[in-house]
Amino acid sequence: MRYQTGNFSLEVPDDWQDRSIISFTASVAPNEFAPNVVITREAIDARLSVEEYANRQFDLTQAEVQGLTIIEKKNTTVGTLPAVQIVQKIAAHGLNLQQLQTFMLDDEIIIIVTCTSTEASFNQNLSRFNNIVESCWLQTS
Numbered sequence: 001m002r003y004q005t006g007n008f009s010l011e012v013p014d015d016w017q018d019r020s021i022i023s024f025t026a027s028v029a030p031n032e033f034a035p036n037v038v039i040t041r042e043a044i045d046a047r048l049s050v051e052e053y054a055n056r057q058f059d060l061t062q063a064e065v066q067g068l069t070i071i072e073k074k075n076t077t078v079g080t081l082p083a084v085q086i087v088q089k090i091a092a093h094g095l096n097l098q099q100l101q102t103f104m105l106d107d108e109i110i111i112i113v114t115c116t117s118t119e120a121s122f123n124q125n126l127s128r129f130n131n132i133v134e135s136c137w138l139q140t141s
Contacts, residue, residue, distance in 0.1 A: 017043055033095055035117035035125045037132055042110050050105035051075065054084040057103070057112070067091050071098075078104050078136060089119060098122035102133045111136060
């Protein structure tokens with residue numbers, strides 16, 4: 001299987017899973033926290049719903065990260081995909097961070113888009129984060 005993005009490509013064995021992580025950051029002044037978006041995907045068991053997956057992931061993260069709290073959680077859709085969105089707060093490395101985390105399910109693939117900024121700048125970044133999430137699509141073979 002060939003993986004390609006921009007001017008980079010590589011060949012991996014056909015029986016390997018693509019679990020690539022895509023990361024984008026906003027431009028900021030030096031020593032400022034850069035709002036960022038991280039996209040991951042994972043093949044899952046067909047019997048698992050997007051809600052079950054999101055709940056499991058949150059439970060695992062909350063067990064590992066002290067002080068993680070949910071502000072809002074809702075079932076939604078992104079395009080035609082069933083989705084769960086969670087807005088959460090976390091303190092890390094001396095910063096108060098806030099995240100919009102969106103879990104989307106397409107057949108047996110979960111796409112997770114995690115948008116992070118400081119708590120103070122979250123609302124001003126929220127429309128950009130929502131635009132990024134709404135622009136997601138999965139190309140199936």
